[in-house]
Amino acid sequence: MVAIVPIDTPTLGDRSYLVHDGRVALVVDPQRDIDRVLELASAAGVRITHVFETHLHNDYVTGGLALARVTGAAYHVNAADEVAFDRVPVVDGQVVEVGPSMRVEVMATPGHTFTHLSYVLSAEGEQVGVFSGGSLLFGSTGRPDLLGPDHTHALVHHQYASAHRLAESLPDAAQVLPTHGFGSFCSATQSEATASTIGQEKRMNPALTMAEQAWVDELLGGLDAWPAYYARMGPANAAGPGAPDLSAPEPADKAQLRARLEAGEWLVDLRSRTAFAAGHVRGTFNFGLDGQFATYLGWLFPWGTPLTLLGESAEQVAQAQRELVRIGIDRPAAAAVGGPAEWTDDSLGRIERATFADLVQVRHHRPVTILDVRRRAEWDRSHIQGAVGIPLHELLGRLAEVPAGEVWVHCAGGYRASIAASILAAHGIQVVAVDDSFDYAGQVGLPMTAR
Known part of the structure; x- marks a missing residue:
């Protein structure tokens, strides 16, 4: 019996997957904080032997290479992707045997990127699902415009063809297992669905129910801005990111916080908007951990500016760090915990x-x-x-x-x-x-x- 365990990252709108047969496991599109994956594998008593990337991600820094190095797993990346690290290159039609009971077929599904791959999982002779990455999503597809306007026209037509290839190649009962689409800006549109099958997508996904040009026009007409930091993710993933450093930042006292503010650095208050409005250090910015923290901070943050985190507890700061390493902001300059009374002697700002x-x-x-x-x-x-x-x-x-x-x-x-x-x-x-x-x-x- 094969178990498919989704690993959700709701603040980025993504899913990774751990798949195992009770002995060995494969992982698809792991996030940067790989300790979550390792803990799940340990709890299940399985050994990770294969890691698969559907594409060079645009919305987060991958943990795939780091996970492969820690576990000794084979790291499968499209042979056509230009990367700066050793990997197991895979191509359309290739079959990878994972232990005695799982079989993964590589399927080219360009559209989100030119080299995007999907992975069809078979167990006991049946195609049980497809890890569709940023190709076929729940009620949608991945966006075709993240590589820039010069490529959007070609990619959107590739995306339509790829959705149809998946629908025509797999049985209706096969699970659709995307990476994006749960609030991610990599998704062309959003759906409330949390699970789906090929048969369900055939009935309700516009990419499979509309004529091609009508779908292209509707999809492109509905696209909106995407986070500015996305431009940094592809190059970071091609370079081969290592495991993150999640150790606690240097603590800052009141004098140091004041000096950092006066130097024009960013001090980010992680508390809820209610708490921030009631009283905060003047000049600080409120990016609460109760929303899409990393997405909006990464979008507005002047990359390279020293960043200090202000949290109610060390746990809150640690959570923010975890969110930030996923988009490549690796080390805060400093941190302080408690509340505004511990951070300044000046009068508090209120909103x-x-x-x-x-x-x-x-x-x-x-x-x-x-x-x-x-x-x-x-x-x-x-x-x-x-x-x-x-x-x-x-x-x-x-x-x-x-x-x-x-x-x-x-x-x-x-x-x-x-x-x-x-x-x-x-x-x-x-x-x-x-x-x-x-x-x-x-x-x-x-x-x-x-x-």
């Missing part, structure tokens, strides 16, 4: 929190600017009349466009608004953070504009 209903009321009494920091596609679907739209990932470069006076900032649910509010407050702007669902904006009477 007022409000709802959309509060916004309706305040507009009757005084003029305020409404700042919408959602992404462009979200703005296009619907926004508050008269609002200023600056996507969060563009805010640092467009602060001069924020009107003077009192600014009420919102997103879709509150997380991004808190990040934006902390940035605005750090730059001396009077700000109120709308901590509310955007679904309520129209319901409470705010005038809306919809496409």
Whole structure:
């Protein structure tokens, strides 16, 4: 009996997989923090003998090479990928025997990248599933535009053909086991599904139900911005990343924190937006661990700037470190734990929190600017009349466009608004953070504009 164990990384929207027969195991698309994989293998009493990469990932730094080195496993990477390390090169149609009971067939499925591979798993003579990476996802496919506009047209048509190849080659009962699609920006669209089969995808995946050009037009028309740090992930993975250093950062006292702030370094408060709003060190930024922390920090962070983490506990700092190494931010410059009273002797900054209903009321009494920091596609679907739209990932470069006076900032649910509010407050702007669902904006009477 073969066990397929998904290893979720929800903050990046990804899944890795440990697959074993009770004796030996294979791993597909492991994240950088390989200790999670090793612990699962140890708990199952199995030995990892093979590691497979579906592609050179765009959204995270792989743990594949490090895992192979630690375990002695064979590391399977597309022969066509130009990499700086030794690997077992694999090509379309190749079959890899994993122990006596598992068989992996390599299938070329370009589209997310030109050299993307999927791996068809067979056990006891049956094709039980396909590790489809960034090819066929739940109700979607991987994005075809991450290699730049010069390649998007070719890749999107490759993606359509690859989805059909998988659908036509595998039985309806075969599991679809993607790496992306759980909130990852590598996914063209998002689905609420947590599992699927080839048969289900044939019935509901637009890539398999629509005519090619209609699907291409719809998919490309719906693509939005992707995190800036993605440009660094492919080269890092091709270079062969090692295991991360997750040891505790150097502790910083109040004087050191002040000096780092005055030097223009980034001090990131990991606490919830509620805690941050109630009191924080002035000049710090709030990227709470209760949201897509690494995605948004990596997107806005000026790469190479010293980074200090402020957390309620050493465990919170350690969690942030784990998130950050997954995108290649390996060593914070320093860290401090506790709360604002332990971090500064100065007066604390505070940010007022409000709802959309509060916004309706305040507009009757005084003029305020409404700042919408959602992404462009979200703005296009619907926004508050008269609002200023600056996507969060563009805010640092467009602060001069924020009107003077009192600014009420919102997103879709509150997380991004808190990040934006902390940035605005750090730059001396009077700000109120709308901590509310955007679904309520129209319901409470705010005038809306919809496409």
